[in-house]
Amino acid sequence: MADDKLFNYYERQDVLPTFGNFKSAAELAAYAGQRRELFSDKLILPPRLFRDAEVLEFGPDSGENALVFAGWGANMTLAEPNRHAHPKIEAYFAHFGRTERLRELVLADVEGFRSDRRFDIIDAEGFIYTVQPSEKWLGIFQRLLNPDGYAIVSYYERYGGFFELALKAIHAAGKALRGGPAQETAKLLFEAKWDSIPHTRSFESWLMDVLENPFVRHRYFLDAAALCAAAHRQGFDIHSAWPSYRDSLDIYWHKKVLPGDEKLRRATRHLDRSRLSFLGGRKLYLVGKAEAVSAISASIETLVLDVDRMVDDPLGDSLPRVIASLASLRETIRTTEILADDAVELEAFTATLESFHRIFSAIGKRDMADVTVLTRSDQAFINTWGQPAHFLVVRKRAEEA
CATH class of the missing domain: 3.40.50.150 (Vaccinia Virus protein VP39)
Known part of the structure; x- marks a missing residue:
């Protein structure tokens, strides 16, 4: 239904x-x-x-x-x-x-x-x-x-939702490989991950709210920059967001008043460079040339779309593309100009990509036992949730009343 x-x-x-x-x-x-x-x-x-x-x-x-x-x-x-x-x-x-x-x-x-x-x-x-x-x-x-x-x-958020989609794809693959009720498969794969975080709801609620929810899909996810542009056209100004949608490194005289269009342009530029941060759930700010930023964004978009397709067809044509894209993104990160808190953050994200690459490779081999071992014991997998949920606060412009 x-x-x-x-x-x-x-x-x-x-x-x-x-x-x-x-x-x-x-x-x-x-x-x-x-x-x-x-x-x-x-x-x-x-x-x-x-x-x-x-x-x-x-x-x-x-x-x-x-x-x-x-x-x-x-x-x-x-x-x-x-x-x-x-x-x-x-x-x-x-x-x-x-x-x-x-x-x-x-x-x-x-x-x-x-x-x-x-x-x-x-x-x-x-x-x-x-x-x-x-x-x-x-x-x-x-x-x-x-x-x-x-x-x-x-x-x-479209890019931040990658790991949420990846969990859905792994769950779909698990159901296809082992059969049985969805809840049993989910607990087998994700109970260790779920138990690693504090929460106020049950595992069954999370299963319903995320893994089985038909609306947690790429076609519904919103691009932060596009949403801000839509809000601007509807008579709203950005008040705040989490993660931040304003470039906190931007500096100018406090009495200078920026037009709304310029504020939006600066926010959009910042959001373009934040997409890897959104995906990884940590500071991974793209500081290279605009062409490089666009190329990485395009590769991420392709990866997210292929993972989303796996939710419907977990063992189909998208699976080998996902495996290859994860390996490619891992290598790209090593040669890209990225602002992070320290080298440990980059290493942790690289380890996360490697973890998911191993899991999807095991799915490709139809090895449910190996998939289960990895999801229950790989700390990079267990510790990673990405940044799927974004908060945005907008303020209605007085002149629009």
């Missing part, structure tokens, strides 16, 4: 994708601390900004993030199209004594939400990339925000 929208996929599942099942104030406080770090330090949105703000959150799922915003003093309007999530949201707000901050809970998605009210902040995390084209949701946000209002989104 094909799913038209992401929430249709979740409605058919037995679990909510991000349900943390918080029971105590201490559990909620620990999660709120993580959110405070993200918003204050990385997104430059201090919690004080949420005090008495009218906040609209699209797709809150079970409501953990909404609880945090309410704890910061926000009045929450929640648009959640998955009806199974509503009882969890209401129970959460009642349990933690924040019902008075839940202004409205609506059964609607982004495209179906209707309101004559305007909001100070819109938050849409973890799904917005599936609403395409991006101009569609940007236009909706533009209409619903107050002038100088903020929109916060997280999404799968």
Whole structure:
């Protein structure tokens, strides 16, 4: 059964994708601390900004993030199209004594939400990339925000999503080679990797949310530069992003006012040179000539597309191209001008490429035993997650009101 929208996929599942099942104030406080770090330090949105703000959150799922915003003093309007999530949201707000901050809970998605009210902040995390084209949701946000209002989104970035796609391709190959239930194969391949990181959700939730999710695919992933350009055309300025979408090495007189088009041009140039960093999940900034940057970007794009094709046909024609491309990228890294924190970072990334090359080579040999040994013991594989999820904060230009 094909799913038209992401929430249709979740409605058919037995679990909510991000349900943390918080029971105590201490559990909620620990999660709120993580959110405070993200918003204050990385997104430059201090919690004080949420005090008495009218906040609209699209797709809150079970409501953990909404609880945090309410704890910061926000009045929450929640648009959640998955009806199974509503009882969890209401129970959460009642349990933690924040019902008075839940202004409205609506059964609607982004495209179906209707309101004559305007909001100070819109938050849409973890799904917005599936609403395409991006101009569609940007236009909706533009209409619903107050002038100088903020929109916060997280999404799968096209280059940063490589390793996520690679895990899906390995999982698809594992299912093809050994048969059996998807969950058993996933645990055999990835349980050691999953257990190596802290998390607030179950392995089964991750299986559903990533490995089996039909929307975690290249055709939905957004290119950061293209998204920034679309936001600019829709009347938004970039406020912040994580990873950073602004060139932090750029220096000019503080009184100099750059036109919006020039700001976008500088951000785009920076993003072009950041694609390897996004893929690797670490600082691997391309500092060479523009032609070299473009060539590496093209090779990465080809690799990502071939890995994506393997999700549907894991033992098909794309597999030998993936093996060759991984080897080629590994060698290219060794001869490219790259700004990294130190040589160790480059060595670690090279080891990661080598690790995935070994795993896909084992798939090519139809050696499921070797694939399993590598995914359960290779530290470069276990430690690598890339940078699939990007956060972007845009601000509605006052003159566009």
